[in-house]
Amino acid sequence: MGKVPRNRPGxxxxxxxxxxxxxxxxxxxxxxxxxxxxxWQTPEITPLQNLVLHPATMVLHYGQQVFEGLKAFAGPDEDDILLFRPDMNIARFTKSCDRLCIPAPDQGLFMEQMSKLIRLERDWIPKQHGTSLYVRPTIIATDTHLGVRPSRKYLFYIILSPVGAYYPEGFEPVRIMVTDKYIRACRGGLGEAKTMANYAASLLAAEEAHCAGFTQVLWLNAVDKLSIEEVGTMNIFFKMNNEIVTPALEGTILPGVTRDSVIHFARELGHPVVERQVSIEEIVKAAENGALQEIFGSGTAAVISPVSHFRYKDHDHMVADGKTGPVARQLFDELTAMQTGRRSDPFGWVVNIGK
Structure with a gap:
């Protein structure tokens, strides 16, 4: 079991x-x-406890598992508990379950019970800027059976964790390494599902990147190994010639909630945004001729993560001057202010479950 304080969290x-x-x-x-x-049986809120699994539990052998990640924020008023677009996370969870042959919980019940748990643990929600209560819904196959078929039993559970910045660098720019040695996903595979196998496929490349001094891996299309897909824990955006470009969703990358939010919000702020195929060769050329103005990633954990350098085929390329760009800074400041209720929400994305 992880670290479980027994007294008041403060x-x-x-x-x-x-x-x-x-x-x-x-x-x-x-x-x-x-x-x-x-x-589905009646949901229960229990003390945090270890899971007891038979050695033949099917999730351990055949990987039937789906998870999500979202955050609860302390709002301006003492009673506020703010969730950012939880409907999208729940819908994505359901879609991932469909891909893994898992019966998903009712979406309304999911939201109701998740909110109930968060309210119970409201004293654990940190209040410092840049902190939040991370919410991890998970479902696993629990049948005890050795044989390849969908399980007939499942456990859905939610745990909560007070968190700070995902990357040790915080909002400082990170370095990423482009890999054409490994592949993570292909069309028709699990790339757009939030499931354990999707992340297991990324671990070796990520470890090699860390050993080389990079924070994350930038993945390329499995077919041509040229078209850019996503970073290991983030969707990716490029600002070139005053236009923001991000890879289109074509079944191989995760449809990120923050990605969708960045696209809508950047356009609201007056930035042109295009979803299309973009090749690593195009990005290298833009870096060399000065057309590449910014690179940044987006994700629930990091929100916005600026990129200072990328390596491709043993060549390092600095992005602009290696510092955080103005668009990444603006989007980070505005999105985090919206998530915590410090600015207006023109889209109706923020849900207050605390009152």
């Missing part, structure tokens, strides 16, 4: 020193699915 961690994913709140939500018992 004395157990320093909000100024919060990392990501190491501290967990005292309760979790659990709900069981059994085909023979008629489907």
């Amino acid at each position: 004395s157990q961690y320093d909000e100024d020193q919060l990392g990501f994913g190491d501290i967990f709140t005292e309760h979790m939500l659990q709900m069981v699915y059994s085909e023979e018992d008629g489907g």
